[in-house]
Structure formats: structure tokens, C-alpha cells
Amino acid sequence: MEINLEKAKSLPRLVREKKPLIHCITNYVTATDLANVILACGGSPIMADHPAEVKEMTRLSDCLLLNIGTPKQTTLEVMTKAGMEANRLGIPVILDPVGIGSTPFRTELILEVLKKVNMTIIRGNTSEINTLYSELSKANTEKLFHLPRGVDASDEDRMTEDNISAFMEAAVLLSSITKAVVVMTGATDIIADKERIYLVKNGCQEMLGITGSGCMLDGVLAAYAAASDPIFESVTIATALYGLCGERAAIKTKECKGGTGSFHRFFMDEINLSSQFEQKGGLKIELP
Ligand SMILES: Nc1ncnc2c1ncn2[C@@H]1O[C@H](COP(=O)(O)OP(=O)(O)O)[C@@H](O)[C@H]1O
Numbered sequence: 001m002e003i004n005l006e007k008a009k010s011l012p013r014l015v016r017e018k019k020p021l022i023h024c025i026t027n028y029v030t031a032t033d034l035a036n037v038i039l040a041c042g043g044s045p046i047m048a049d050h051p052a053e054v055k056e057m058t059r060l061s062d063c064l065l066l067n068i069g070t071p072k073q074t075t076l077e078v079m080t081k082a083g084m085e086a087n088r089l090g091i092p093v094i095l096d097p098v099g100i101g102s103t104p105f106r107t108e109l110i111l112e113v114l115k116k117v118n119m120t121i122i123r124g125n126t127s128e129i130n131t132l133y134s135e136l137s138k139a140n141t142e143k144l145f146h147l148p149r150g151v152d153a154s155d156e157d158r159m160t161e162d163n164i165s166a167f168m169e170a171a172v173l174l175s176s177i178t179k180a181v182v183v184m185t186g187a188t189d190i191i192a193d194k195e196r197i198y199l200v201k202n203g204c205q206e207m208l209g210i211t212g213s214g215c216m217l218d219g220v221l222a223a224y225a226a227a228s229d230p231i232f233e234s235v236t237i238a239t240a241l242y243g244l245c246g247e248r249a250a251i252k253t254k255e256c257k258g259g260t261g262s263f264h265r266f267f268m269d270e271i272n273l274s275s276q277f278e279q280k281g282g283l284k285i286e287l288p
């Protein structure tokens with residue numbers, strides 16, 4: 001399937017018209033930014049993670065977002081309950097395996113959730129996606145890939161011309177195993193299912209200077225996936241648009257001689273204003 005770039009013009013408006021409700025079970029670090037970015041792009045966020053209510057909350061929602069960033073006692077129970085309910089009702093589920101591999105506990109937790117819940121989208125940085133693929137495939141990838149450094153991709157997994165083929169292969173194979181659309185982010189974003197790969201070359205270094213640039217992308221992907229099918233197409237366009245908003249925010253930040261605080265504010269503004277600019281022009285979506 002070819003990506004319909006014309007659709008990029010109408011998608012931001014479509015999200016605003018549909019105002020999808022995104023049920024987030026997420027970390028406490030970036031929860032406010034996540035809620036704000038979902039609002040900024042036209043969705044409606046609800047953060048709810050008490051075991052007594054997650055099933056009902058998922059039932060009301062248009063997409064479920066599972067972010068494993070700060071796991072606690074009830075995380076396995078609530079993610080499994082909510083995820084299984086979403087699967088039963090055909091509601092899309094997005095997983096961010098934040099910091100998988102940093103500790104055995106975190107890895108086990110993610111693998112346990114995946115035993116019970118089918119994901120529609122899995123989004124993570126290079127080290128997270130490669131680690132998840134290694135865990136699920138049991139392939140011997142030790143020399144090829146590295147564990148994340150905390151919640152960030154390891155320096156060795158920075159995307160280069162030398163490693164991008166192996167990364168693309170891991171993304172496709174992870175999609176074959178899980179049936180999810182896989183989004184591996186980095187200098188280039190790789191979007192893959194079991195038979196297709198697109199590369200997104202939008203984005204900028206400044207996005208690495210704020211916490212939550214990955215978590216916020218999850219929120220935008222959730223809103224776009226809930227608003228429009230086919231999901232692969234919506235996810236690819238949303239990833240590129242998000243990167244383009246980063247680029248535009250970086251220009252504004254430089255103009256006012258600002259730092260990371262200014263970038264953060266301009267980035268949120270650009271996402272909020274994204275239905276008003278001609279998106280098609282700056283999107284860098286390519287075949288490998
Ligand atoms: N080196 C880079 N150059 C440009 N954009 C980047 C770079 N690294 C990451 N990004 C962008 O930052 C966002 C978050 O990606 P990433 O940092 O990989 O996720 P996480 O925050 O989960 O570690 C994505 O939109 C990605 O395209």
C-alpha cells in the first residue's frame with residue numbers, strides 16, 4: 001500500500017472533528033505533557049490506572065495507551081485488564097516499552113502484558129524496539145543491539161547507515177511476531193508492519209533535549225490511529241507531522257535565542273497549530 005500523502009492535509013482536522021478519547025495508563029514523569037499534547041492535536045485524554053475502574057474506562061475510549069515508564073505494584077494487573085477489554089471490543093492499543101532491558105523486572109512486566117494483550121502499535125526508541133524484538137524472538141542479537149540507557153536509546157544504537165538495515169529487519173520481524181505496526185524512533189523513524197517499511201526523516205536534535213518527546217509522540221499516534229484508518233497510514237503521517245512540528249519549533253526557538261524551555265513551549269504550539277499549515281510540503285516520508 002502506498003502512503004496517501006494528500007491525506008496528510010485532512011488528518012489533523014479529522015482528529016479535531018472526532019476528538020478521540022485516549023485512555024492513558026502511563027508514567028508520572030510525562031503525564032501532564034502527554035495530556036496536553038493529546039489536547040493540542042485534537043484528542044481528549046483521560047489518565048486512569050486504578051484496578052477498580054480501568055476496564056470501564058477503556059470501554060468508553062477510542063484508543064488505549066500503555067506506557068510502562070514508571071511501573072508500580074498494580075501495573076501488570078491494570079494493563080492486562082484494560083488491554084484485554086480493548087482487544088475484546090476492537091479498540092486499538094498502543095504500547096511504549098519504556099526502558100525495557102534496563103532491569104529484568106521491567107522486561108518481565110512488558111513480556112507478561114504481551115502474553116495477554118495484542119498490541120495495535122508498538123512505539124519505542126531504537127534500543128527499546130531492538131531489545132523487545134530480541135526478547136520475543138530469542139534471536140542472538142547481543143553483538144548487534146544494545147540495551148537502553150535508562151529510558152534513552154544507548155549511544156551505540158544511534159541510527160547510522162551501517163546499522164539501519166539491521167534495525168529495519170528487527171522492526172519488520174517484531175511486527176511479524178506481534179502483528180502490531182512498529183514505530184522505531186531515532187534520527188530516522190522506521191515504521192514497519194510485516195510487509196512494509198517507510199522511513200520518516202523529520203525531527204530534530206532539540207527533541208532529545210526534553211523529556212517525553214517519545215511519550216508525547218505516543219499520544220499523537222493514539223489520537224491519529226483512533227481517528228482514521230488504515231492505521232499504518234495514519235501512524236506514518238502522524239510520525240512525520242510530529243517531527244515537522246519539532247523542526248518548526250526549533251526554528252522559532254533559535255529566532256528568540258531560547259533554550260529547552262522555549263523549545264518545549266513552541267513544540268506544543270506547533271502541534272496545536274498543525275491543522276493550519278500546509279503539512280504536505282515539509283513531510284519527509286520515504287521508502288528505504
Ligand atoms: N537524532 C535525532 N534527530 C532527529 N530527531 C530525533 C533524533 N532522535 C530522536 N528524534 C525524534 O524524537 C522523537 C522521540 O524519539 P526518541 O528519542 O527515539 O524516543 P524516546 O523519547 O522514547 O527515547 C521522535 O519523534 C524522533 O523522530
Ligand SMILES: Cc1ncsc1CCOP(=O)(O)O
Binds near residue numbers: 212
Ligand atoms: C525520565 C523518565 N523516567 C521514567 S519514564 C520517563 C519519561 C520518559 O519519556 P521519553 O521516553 O518520552 O523520553
